[in-house]
Amino acid sequence: MPLRKLPVWLAHPLRWQRLPVPWAAVVRGALAAGPLLAAGIGAGRPEAGVLAALGAMLAGVNDRPGTRRTGIVHVGLPALAGAAGLLLGGAAAVVLPVWWVLPVIFAVGLVSGSVSTAGPVSSAAGVQLMVTTVIGMGMPLPGTPWFKALCFLAGAAWLLLLRLVLRSPRPAGGALDGERAALAVVFEALADALAAVGGPGAVPARRRLTAALDRADEALRLHRLLRRRVTDEELLLTERFDAATALCEASVALLWEGRSLPPRIVEGPRRLAAAIRTGGSPGALPAPESSTAARAAFDRALLRAALAFDRTAPQVSSPAEVESVAPPRVRRRMLSAPGRRYGARVAVCVTASAAVALALRAGHWYWLPATAAFLVKPDLGPLFSRVVNRFAGTAVGVLVFAGATAALSGGHWWPVFIAGAAGALVPVASRHYALQTAVVTLLVLSFVWVGGDTQAAGNRLADTAIACAIVLLAGHLPRLVDPAARVGLRLAAALRRTEAYLGHVLAAPAGEGAGERMALRRAAYQALGEARAAAETVRAELPAQRARITDWAPLVAAAERIVDAATACAVRMEHGAPRPSAREAAEVTGAITALADALDGRADGAPPELTTTPECETLADVVAELHRIREVTMR
Numbered sequence: 001m002p003l004r005k006l007p008v009w010l011a012h013p014l015r016w017q018r019l020p021v022p023w024a025a026v027v028r029g030a031l032a033a034g035p036l037l038a039a040g041i042g043a044g045r046p047e048a049g050v051l052a053a054l055g056a057m058l059a060g061v062n063d064r065p066g067t068r069r070t071g072i073v074h075v076g077l078p079a080l081a082g083a084a085g086l087l088l089g090g091a092a093a094v095v096l097p098v099w100w101v102l103p104v105i106f107a108v109g110l111v112s113g114s115v116s117t118a119g120p121v122s123s124a125a126g127v128q129l130m131v132t133t134v135i136g137m138g139m140p141l142p143g144t145p146w147f148k149a150l151c152f153l154a155g156a157a158w159l160l161l162l163r164l165v166l167r168s169p170r171p172a173g174g175a176l177d178g179e180r181a182a183l184a185v186v187f188e189a190l191a192d193a194l195a196a197v198g199g200p201g202a203v204p205a206r207r208r209l210t211a212a213l214d215r216a217d218e219a220l221r222l223h224r225l226l227r228r229r230v231t232d233e234e235l236l237l238t239e240r241f242d243a244a245t246a247l248c249e250a251s252v253a254l255l256w257e258g259r260s261l262p263p264r265i266v267e268g269p270r271r272l273a274a275a276i277r278t279g280g281s282p283g284a285l286p287a288p289e290s291s292t293a294a295r296a297a298f299d300r301a302l303l304r305a306a307l308a309f310d311r312t313a314p315q316v317s318s319p320a321e322v323e324s325v326a327p328p329r330v331r332r333r334m335l336s337a338p339g340r341r342y343g344a345r346v347a348v349c350v351t352a353s354a355a356v357a358l359a360l361r362a363g364h365w366y367w368l369p370a371t372a373a374f375l376v377k378p379d380l381g382p383l384f385s386r387v388v389n390r391f392a393g394t395a396v397g398v399l400v401f402a403g404a405t406a407a408l409s410g411g412h413w414w415p416v417f418i419a420g421a422a423g424a425l426v427p428v429a430s431r432h433y434a435l436q437t438a439v440v441t442l443l444v445l446s447f448v449w450v451g452g453d454t455q456a457a458g459n460r461l462a463d464t465a466i467a468c469a470i471v472l473l474a475g476h477l478p479r480l481v482d483p484a485a486r487v488g489l490r491l492a493a494a495l496r497r498t499e500a501y502l503g504h505v506l507a508a509p510a511g512e513g514a515g516e517r518m519a520l521r522r523a524a525y526q527a528l529g530e531a532r533a534a535a536e537t538v539r540a541e542l543p544a545q546r547a548r549i550t551d552w553a554p555l556v557a558a559a560e561r562i563v564d565a566a567t568a569c570a571v572r573m574e575h576g577a578p579r580p581s582a583r584e585a586a587e588v589t590g591a592i593t594a595l596a597d598a599l600d601g602r603a604d605g606a607p608p609e610l611t612t613t614p615e616c617e618t619l620a621d622v623v624a625e626l627h628r629i630r631e632v633t634m635r
Contacts, residue, residue, distance in 0.1 A: 008540045013385040017431035025063055025427035028162040032056035033443055034420025036155055037450060041412055047141040048151045050447045051086075053419060054135070055155030057443050058082055060426045061436075062124050063163060066215075067178025069222040071163050074121055079156035081125035082132040083149040089136020090145030098362060101137050105354050105369065108133045109347030114339040116346075116377070123379055130350060130373040138357075138366030141451055179237060180276050182216040186244045187273035189213075191266050193251050198260035203560070206255055210525045213248055216241060217522070235314035240276070243305035245518050249567060250301045253294035256568040256621070268302055275309055282309050293575040294568065341486075349376045349474045353467050364453060367460050371467035376474075379533075380433060382540040387468045393437025394464040398457045400438070401445045405457070415446035422446070487534045487552050491559065492600035494527035498563050499592040502622065505570040506585040517570060524563050532556045558629035562592070565621035580619050588619055591626050 033053040040049015059075045066074065085108070092104045108130055116126035136148060143151075189205070189212040196205040220234075220241055247269065254261065268285045275282040285306050288299035353372035357365035371390070380386050401418070408414035422442040429436040441460070448456045501520040508517065535552035573579055580588075 011540075013388045013434070015432075019431050022065065022427045024166055025060075025065075026424050028063065028159065028166050029060050029426045030420055030424035031162055031166075032060055032155075032159045033423040034416050036158060037419050037446065038413070038416045041416065041450065046412075046450045046452075047143055048147075050141060050451045051143075051148050051151035052155030052158070053443075053447055055079060055082065055152035055157075056159045057155075057423065057426070057440070058128055058131075059156040059159040060423060061430075061440070063159065063427065064430075067182065067219045067222070068164055069178070070219055072160065073222055074124070075156065075160050075163065077121055078124040078128045079153060079160075082128035082156070083153045085129040085132030085134075086136040086152050087145045087149040089133040089138075090148050091136075092133075093137045094145065098358060102351055102355055102358075105134065105137075106347045106351045109350045109373075110343040112373075113343030113346035113376075116379075117339040117342055120379075123377065127373055127377055130346065131370045134350070134354065134366050134369045134373065138354075138364070138369075139448075139451070140363065140453075179216070179219045179234075182212075182219040183237065183241055183244065184273040184276040186212045186216045186241075186248070187269045187276065190244070190247055190251055191269040191273070193255065194261055194269065195263075195266045197251075197255050198258050202255050202258075203557075206252060206564075207525075207529070209248060209251070210522070211529070213245065214522060214526060216244070232314055236308075236311065239308045239311070239314060240305070243301065243308045244272075246301040246304060246514075247298065249518060249521065250294060250298035250571065252564055252567040253297055253571040256564050257292060257294050259292075265298075272305060272309065282306070293572045293577065296575055297571045341489075345474065346373065346376050349373075349471050352474070353470050356466060356470070357463065361459070364456070364459065367456075368463040368467050371464050372471055375467060375471040382537050383472065385540065386433065387472050389432070389434035390437050391464055391468050393434035394441050394461055396434070397438040397441025397445065398461045401442055402457050405449075412450070415449045419443055419446040487531065487538050488599040490527070490531040490534045491552070491555060492596040494524065494531045494556075494559055495562075495592055495596040495599070497524040497527045498559060498566070499589050499596070500524075501563065502566040502569075502592065503585070503589045505566055505573075506580060506589070521563065521567060525560075528556060528560050528563065531559070555629060558625055562622060562625045562629070565625055569619065569622060584619060588622055588626070595626070595629060 033056045036052040036056055037049045040046050040052065043049075059079055062075050062078050063071070064074060088104075088108070092101055096104070112126040112130040114126075115129070116123040132152070136145065141148065186209070189209040193202070193205040193209045196202045220238060264286045268282075271282040271285065274280075285302055288303070290296035290299050349372045350369045354365065354369040357368035360368075371394075374380070375386055375390055377386075381389075404414070404418055408417075419442075422439050425439045426436070426443075429439040445457055445460065497520070501517070501524045504517055504520055532553075535556055538552065569577075
């Protein structure tokens with residue numbers, strides 16, 4: 001039966017991401033955990049090899065495509081959190097009686113879950129903190145807590161060194177090759193978005209453009225963070241990113257107008273992308289045709305881009321002088337309602353799993369709570385899908401390892417070959433959670449075999465089944481986990497960022513504050529992307545777990561259109577459209593705040609209706625979308 005004919009909750013565990021094979025990452029994986037395990041065995045310190053290989057394995061899970069500097073952050077920060085977890089767990093195991101580790105696990109779970117809501121890197125750091133704390137407490141390996149933490153860090157550092165040395169073929173661009181590639185992707189996504197204007201693929205193309213802009217922004221920010229001296233090349237690239245940001249804003253206004261564009265308009269950004277990749281000139285760009293306010297804004301932004309590409313020396317002396325790189329004022333807060341709720345969920349699930357494991361087998365109890373820590377992560381997909389894929393992947397890994405044990409046992413070195421082969425598969429296995437679980441299970445069973453636990457395979461499968469049952473049970477507790485609240489809180493946060501963006505658009509004088517406006521717009525779109533991802537996850541939950549409003553997609557789409565309309569509003573006002581009065585602006589932004597309050601529970605009942613129609617036509621589109629999102633909320 002085709003997947004599209006199955007219920008969403010049943011089809012989700014079978015979905016497979018089709019991605020190119022990252023050969024450089026495959027080579028890095030093969031040279032990471034296996035050789036480190038072999039080095040520990042050869043040096044007569046197998047426990048050091050196990051801990052270093054564990055650090056390399058978890059670093060390999062976070063080894064995703066990106067620039068060298070994003071790799072340092074995406075791999076390095078979770079590794080530091082993992083080392084801190086080993087240090088804390090090892091110290092707690094030394095000074096506390098066995099059952100007194102449970103309050104420590106609960107406290108770490110609260111922190112881990114709260115940290116995880118701040119973003120993808122923080123999520124990886126949070127789960128590593130939780131998992132390594134449990135391993136430090138329960139994995140019986142000799143050595144002081146400091147020694148274990150340093151071995152773990154050494155393994156992660158080895159993978160990071162391999163990442164810096166073994167990379168995919170580098171494009172032209174020297175030290176800024178990755179940042180140039182990220183910016184080129186922005187211009188290519190811009191061209192695709194312009195080609196889709198007026199068609200059904202316009203909104204998805206805009207979403208891809210926003211994501212590409214966020215990745216390029218992150219790459220440039222991290223480059224500045226990890227360098228002491230700013231070069232002219234970096235300043236020129238920052239100016240070109242600024243030009244790309246202005247073009248993207250104008251493209252959103254064109255998307256809102258919905259008029260198909262001639263192919264020559266699409267060709268301009270493609271030439272800019274090619275110039276970024278090759279370091280050459282973009283050549284002749286399309287002639288201006290300012291028939292509408294959005295076209296006038298695009299033509300002006302394209303002229304600005306042409307001047308930025310024509311310059312060989314930067315006009316600014318610091319990236320801070322470029323408007324579009326001004327940091328947004330909106331910051332995530334770990335102590336928000338989603339953070340507290342998820343922290344409580346992690347704490348309850350992992351602590352309950354640890355208590356059951358201690359009661360069953362106090363000597364090797366770490367697997368069960370560590371499994372629960374991975375299972376409880378909502379960014380890995382719907383709960384049912386996570387549980388099914390986790391158990392299936394563990395079962396496959398245990399069976400493969402049992403077969404290898406029967407065929408290869410008789411020495412100390414065969415787990416090294418298993419770890420090397422499985423390490424090479426880690427980058428490929430990321431396309432499906434069950435496959436990733438199977439590969440990680442092979443790695444961990446190799447580690448514990450070398451560490452002295454030669455009867456681990458059967459117990460691991462039983463522990464995984466128990467962890468799945470605990471997390472599945474906790475996932476249906478109404479006060480602890482509410483899918484509706486999860487989506488509603490994220491959508492409310494997105495609406496508040498939308499209100500901040502629209503408020504700035506309506507309050508800032510024409511031609512001023514463009515940098516902050518663009519930063520706020522990106523923050524609003526990013527929050528909407530998170531809300532959309534949460535809505536898609538809820539849609540694939542079990543039928544009994546779904547919220548009263550089962551289809552959140554219309555709400556998220558309406559909120560996105562408010563940001564699109566606000567962008568078009570800003571463009572029109574910059575080209576002479578009348579500005580709304582303070583009263584009209586306050587009414588519209590207040591209506592958005594009321595919608596957010598209704599979604600996150602700060603206000604009881606339905607949001608109040610916006611009864612007045614602003615006299616200013618510039619706000620007409622925003623008001624229309626507000627009426628539409630209120631109608632969807634009332635269903």
